[in-house]
Amino acid sequence: MQKNIRPKEIIRQRNRRLKAVTLFILLASLAYFAYWWYLNRDWVTTDDAFVGGHLIKLKAQTDGTVVEILAENTQAVKRGQVLVRLDGTKAQIDLEQAQAELGETVRNIVTLNAEVETLRQRIAAKKATMALIKHDLDRFVAAQREGAVADQKVENARDRLMALRATIAEIRAEKNGLQAQVLGGAVETHPAVEKAKSRVRRAFLEYQRRNVRAPVSGVVAKRQAQVGDSIKAGASLLVIVPLDDLWIDANFLETKIADIRPGQSAEIRVDAYGDELLYHGRVQGINPGTGSSFALLPTDNSSGNFIHIAERVPVRIGLDAEELKQNPLQPGLSTLTRINISESGDALYSSSVNSDGDAYRTQIYQHELDGVEQLIDRIIVQNQG
Structure with a gap:
C-alpha cells in the first residue's frame, strides 16, 4: 500500500530543523562573543607593532684604504674587537x-731663548764700553778746562757715548721683542709648543x-x-646589533591610547612563532607625539x-629578559601586541626605560x-739640546 506524502508535515519538520540550527548558531555566537569580551574587555590590541633594537652603525673615523676585514654578517663580536683594518x-x-x-x-724656542741671552750679553758689553767712555769723557772735560785736551776730542767722546746709548736702546728693544715671543717661561709650556703638541696628539x-x-x-x-x-672619515662600514637589548615599538590608534599607562603589563605574540609562544612585557613609556609629527615631511x-x-x-614595551634569553628575537619582526589597561600603571609621561646598558x-x-x-716628552728632551 502506497504511503501518503504530506508536504505540510515535511515543511514543518524542515522549519523546525532550521530554527534549531539558527538557534544553535546564535547561542554559539553569543557564547563566543561573551567569551571574547570576557578575555579582551580589559585589553587594547594592535598588530602595528615590531621588535625594536639598537642598530649601531660603525663608521670610519679616519681616511684610509681597507686592507683587512675581520668580521662578517651574522658573526657575534665582542666590545673592543678589531673589525676592520685600514692602511696606516x-x-x-x-x-x-x-x-x-x-x-x-722646540728648537726655534730654544734658539729664541739663546738669542735673548746673546742680546743680554751684548747690552752688558755695550754698557761696559759706555762706562769706559763716560769715564774718559769726565777726564777730558776736566782737562779741557786747563786747555790740555782739544774740544774736538771731548765732542767725539760725547758722540760715541750717545751712539752707544742708541745702540743699547736698539738692542734692548730687540731683546724685549724676543722675550715677548718666548714669554720667559719653560719651553714645554710655550703656546707654539702646545700647538705642536696638539698636532702630534691628533696625528697619533x-x-x-x-x-x-x-x-x-x-652581531654584525x-x-x-x-x-x-x-x-673617508664618516663612511659606513657595518652595523652591530646587540640582541640582548630589545623591546617592542607598538603603534596604537589614538582612539585606544587614552587608558594606556607606563607600568601596565603586555602580551606579545611574534608572527615568526605564531600563537605557540607568548612573550610578556611592560609598558616603559609613551611617545610624546604621533608618528606624523616626527615625519620627514609633516602633514x-x-x-x-x-x-x-x-x-x-x-x-x-620592555620585554622579559629571561624569556628573551630563552627565545631570542631580531629587530624588525612583526608582532601582535596587547596591553592590559585594567591596571592602574604609573603617571602618563613617566618612563621606566633603562639607559644604563652597554648600548x-x-x-x-x-x-x-x-x-x-711619553712620545711628546721624548721629542722635547731630544730637541732642547
Whole structure:
C-alpha cells in the first residue's frame, strides 16, 4: 500500500530543523562573543607593532684604504674587537710630520731663548764700553778746562757715548721683542709648543684609529666595507646589533591610547612563532607625539582639503629578559601586541626605560692616546739640546 506524502508535515519538520540550527548558531555566537569580551574587555590590541633594537652603525673615523676585514654578517663580536683594518701609511706619515714639527718648534724656542741671552750679553758689553767712555769723557772735560785736551776730542767722546746709548736702546728693544715671543717661561709650556703638541696628539689618534673596533658586543649585519675600498672619515662600514637589548615599538590608534599607562603589563605574540609562544612585557613609556609629527615631511592640514585619518601613537614595551634569553628575537619582526589597561600603571609621561646598558656608552676610546705624552716628552728632551 502506497504511503501518503504530506508536504505540510515535511515543511514543518524542515522549519523546525532550521530554527534549531539558527538557534544553535546564535547561542554559539553569543557564547563566543561573551567569551571574547570576557578575555579582551580589559585589553587594547594592535598588530602595528615590531621588535625594536639598537642598530649601531660603525663608521670610519679616519681616511684610509681597507686592507683587512675581520668580521662578517651574522658573526657575534665582542666590545673592543678589531673589525676592520685600514692602511696606516698616510696616518704614519702625518704622525712623523707632526713629530718633526714639534721638534722644529722646540728648537726655534730654544734658539729664541739663546738669542735673548746673546742680546743680554751684548747690552752688558755695550754698557761696559759706555762706562769706559763716560769715564774718559769726565777726564777730558776736566782737562779741557786747563786747555790740555782739544774740544774736538771731548765732542767725539760725547758722540760715541750717545751712539752707544742708541745702540743699547736698539738692542734692548730687540731683546724685549724676543722675550715677548718666548714669554720667559719653560719651553714645554710655550703656546707654539702646545700647538705642536696638539698636532702630534691628533696625528697619533688618527694613526691609532686605523684599526676600527667594535664599540659594543653584538652581531654584525649590513657589512658594506670591502677590501681595497678607499674610504673617508664618516663612511659606513657595518652595523652591530646587540640582541640582548630589545623591546617592542607598538603603534596604537589614538582612539585606544587614552587608558594606556607606563607600568601596565603586555602580551606579545611574534608572527615568526605564531600563537605557540607568548612573550610578556611592560609598558616603559609613551611617545610624546604621533608618528606624523616626527615625519620627514609633516602633514599640513591647514591647506587644501582635509581628510580625517586616525593617527597612531608609538608605545615602547620592555620585554622579559629571561624569556628573551630563552627565545631570542631580531629587530624588525612583526608582532601582535596587547596591553592590559585594567591596571592602574604609573603617571602618563613617566618612563621606566633603562639607559644604563652597554648600548648607551662605551669605553673603548678612552685609551687611544695612551703613550702619546711619553712620545711628546721624548721629542722635547731630544730637541732642547
